[in-house]
Amino acid sequence: MKFNGVRKSWHVAAGLIVLTAVLSLEFYTNLFEKSVGYYLKWQNHKRPQLGRMWERDRQSLVAQAKIKSIRSSLDLQEETALGISSFKHLFEGLSPGFPLVVSREKFLQLYYDFPGPWSEQIISSYDLIEMDSTKNWDRVFLKRFGPWITLQFIDRQNIPIHELFLSVDTLFEVQATRTVKRGTLEDSNFTTNRIFPISEFLPVLKSLDAATQKAVFPEPRWFLGKNYYVTRVGISDVPAEQPAQHLLLGVEYDTDYYTGVLLIPVAMELANNMMSQIEKADLSDPTSNEIPPSSGESP
């Protein structure tokens, strides 16, 4: 009985010692907080990203995603604009409600790339020089509104320096003055007897006055700059669809990859005149480059 009482007291004392030790340990080392803290740290990755801080993070991510999506859309637009290869593509790509912006450089490239004097009808190159003299012209903003296309030459703040309006009909009508096709002259229905080597055509072209030269043939730079090797020309024997009373002059060229044809409507009278001169040259002296002056006769 006494032994039991002593054992009980010993248990109590031991318990108290342990408790005191635990409490002291907690008091001096913060054991409990540290244990819980380290356990939570160990479990951290399993827990969800909740709370104000993560919410802010998420909103930030949403914002960055939005910015990224806007930027990729704008980049795509820019790439599309950069990829435009001709005025024809530029204007055909315009649809109401979807304006297009091209850089000054791109506009000038397209302006001078058109195989003919048509670009001058949009805006005179002298006007471009005048606009450029203030060093403000940055881009061209194009939009289609009903049957009209508006071209705004804008500065860096998007303030228009110059604005002009073009009728869609006029555009397409004038664009028809120069058509590019893949294939040979024969593929474009030119008959063999009306196809000539370029060497036979050039003397006739040289004999024409400057204005007529421009009307029937593009700036040689158009071919040379693109590494288009002009081989033959042809004059069609059927009238062109547009404009009336015109025949088509076809200029065939080779590129490194394909053969192409540039089709230019030429007044019937002029086409026949050129044709007769080439034939006359053939009859007189096939080796001579000298072309006799035009007799002025209509065929």
Next chain:
Amino acid sequence: MIGRLLHTLNLVLLTLILSVVLVVAGLYFWLSQDLPQLPNNLQHINLSLPTEIYSSDGERIKILGERHPIVLEDISPFFTKAIIAVEDSRFYRHSGIDHRGLVRALWTNLSQKRIAQGGSTITQQLSKNLFFSFERNWVRKIKELLIAFQLEATFNKDQILQAYCNQIYFGSGAYGVEEAAQVYFRKRAKDLTLLQAALLAGLPNSPNNANPFSHYEKAMKRTEYVLNRMVREHLITTDEKELSLQSNIDLVNPRVDSDPNLYFVDQVLEQIERDYGKEFVHFGGLKILTTLDSHYQKLAFKSARNHLEALEGKIVKEPGAAPLQAALVAIENKSGAVRAMLGGRDYSYSQFNRAVSNNRLPGSSFKPFVYFTAMEELGYSPATVVVDEPLTLDIPGTEPWSPQNFDEEFAGKIILKKALMKSINIISAKLLNEVGPEKVIRTARQFGIKSPLGKNLSLALGTSGLSPYEMASAYSVIANLGIYNEPYLIQHIEDFQGNRLYEHYYQGVQQFLPDSLFPLLNMMQGVIDEGTGKVVRRMGFHHPAGGKTGTTNDFKDAWFNAFTKDISASVWVGFDNNEPMRVKPGKGLTGASAAAPIWVFFMQKVLEGKSPVKFPVPDKIKFATVDAQTGYLANEFSLETLEVAVKEGVDLSAPPVLPKNPEPDETGLLPDPVGGPMNPKKSKKRNVVPDP
């Protein structure tokens, strides 16, 4: 006996420890799903980029989400000592919970039977700031505690203290010690003096009640308390405390919350949030270049404030009534860029944007759209003669309507230009009755008015609410001779790398032909030169301008909308509760006396140093001086003459004088008498007198 007591105590303590362990384990498993994950690095918690908003003249007018996170070395040691002394004196000794503080808080809360004291350590406060709501409940408190334990186990004390200093709120919109030092002392956090540091350290506990801007005495008491705590914690000596209390605190003036730009900024934010989402603008780190001209905006604010103060002294007002309000919008005609937008007289008093959201009746300032519709649809010209006389119009299903003139007098025969200059209600009602409200509404839409317009005859007197923003935009179409530019606020938006995300392009639409609109423009010039708006000239404004006054029933609204070649501005003055602006019985403030002077003050300053610019005259317009009563070209018998601008095809010559007893012509009909009523449909190109 002692053994039993010890045994019981032993059991109690064991049970207590076991209970604590079980409770904590149970709580953890219960709350573990709601416990947030901690970031790997506390330095990145403040890294969301601020969005900056600029005016067109390059002034930064607003920063959103601005944070100035700094490292501990850049914070004055006075501040770190002070914040530790006052918020958590055992910060460097505990692991997330302060036992003594907790027991003290528990005792207080149990004795008061409510959560009266937090006893939160700095780590707990950081835990709360980073992850939890600010509501006081036990579950949130336990979660906060658990996360505090994890913070202590994951980061060192300096990292925790640094994050805390960058996170806490100091009142007056300042988050983090760096921003607080800027707001209260215009200096860097590292340069704070002991007294300043103590003041700031006292703020997180009660950022509003101890705010030195609003409660200076309380703030200084709290500062003294902080200094005493520092002394007690042996962080400073008593001498240092006394010395600092004698020093100057150098508190700066509070940032002006009544920044008038904020009405415009709110509008910009609303637009971007609507188009791109809230996150985009608040967390995108954007640079937004707006159309606002900060110089114009200041002028608008000053003009409105000065004139309203003068008006307040004149009007009869109930004691304690809300102040008289004003709104102003100025738009650049050639582009539609909004250059100034004042939504009220004081942003800190009321953030409601009266320039955009307050559709108030425009009164007579709507008349130009009625006149223009009549001229377009009925072939009238400014020289067309109309009759100002008592009028009663039958309205099916309701009582007949009898519009009244402002001065309750009738002018008799009068030409349209003169009628608009004198703002005669009867004529406007007659014109609308002839042309029909549908056509007037259609015209108003073409002018860019988007608010709902009532399809009724009283529309002639401007009884459908419009905002100054709409009015300025619609009037700019007149100044632009028919070209409508959608008004806009944002020039472009860039991301933080400078890539443009949005750009505005000018997209003007020719809504009306210049030669159709110029006669109206000229009539509105007449309003300012010699009509109801001549106060503009009396006040010395000499630039060519056109406009129209507007005053509604009982003087509840006063408008003045007018334009020069380059700028159109609309000004509204009135009370928010629609109370009349009475000066004395029967008299009140009108568009000319309340709104026009604000327009003049504003425009005079805007155009200071600039040469007057005339409105361009379209090719097919001719000017003529006509008799103000007959509308025919003036002659030596004309009592009153007026210059009008009409389309080239309009014949202003008087018909030949007829014999006293005219004989029927070959058609058997008598010729029209001079100045007599004519069928307007028959006489498209002549002066006509509409049948009343």
